[in-house]
Amino acid sequence: MSQWEDRKDELIRKLEKSKMTFRDILAQDKDYLVFTPQDREELESLLQRNDKVLSKLKKGEFTVAIVGLEKAGKSTLGNALLKNMILPEYTERCTYTTTEIRAGSETRGEIVFYSREEFQTHFQKMMVELGYEGTAAIDTPVETFNSWWDTMADKDRRTYDQLNGTIAEDVR
Ligand SMILES: Nc1nc2c(ncn2[C@@H]2O[C@H](COP(=O)(O)OP(=O)(O)OP(=O)(O)O)[C@@H](O)[C@H]2O)c(=O)[nH]1
Ligand SMILES: [Mg+2]
Known part of the structure; x- marks a missing residue:
């Protein structure tokens, strides 16, 4: 030291x-x-x-970035480095967003929410990644999404398998 x-x-x-x-x-x-x-x-x-x-x-500040694919163990590694259980760890995708932890004198958290418009933009981007060509609305029932997504299984099985547990799950 x-x-x-x-x-x-x-x-x-x-x-x-x-x-x-x-x-x-x-x-x-x-x-x-x-x-x-x-x-x-x-x-x-x-x-x-x-x-x-x-x-x-x-x-005395420095930044450590932990970057990796989903479920790679980023949060687990972060908690191990912090010697604390601050970040949620789970067997399925669970963090969903970039998380920043800063050292401070008090323990507190700040959650920044998307506005409805920002959320809609984010949602549309995910739908485009899944191959949807139209405009997607965030209040579409999940059943409507599921029937459209099922048709994608026939069209492009590889993409379907690849994205079903990730982006498609996030959309759901
Ligand atoms: N076998 C094994 N499992 C691990 C290891 N690190 C983490 N895991 C497990 O892998 C799963 C995912 O870990 P997380 O830390 O939540 O992964 P993540 O990268 O933060 O996931 P997301 O934020 O959802 O993308 C959890 O069930 C962990 O217990 C490891 O080194 N070995
Ligand atoms: Mg995580």
């Missing part, structure tokens, strides 16, 4: 030093003798990225 802290402090020092150096050079090069406006723009964007890393390092 102390080794990590030492390396972190060293990186903070280096990043701060390079930031000051570039800021100084840019301030003195008012007439674009050293850097062209394009160079300057590139440097500015690098400095902004530098600032982001610096502020994360100073706060």
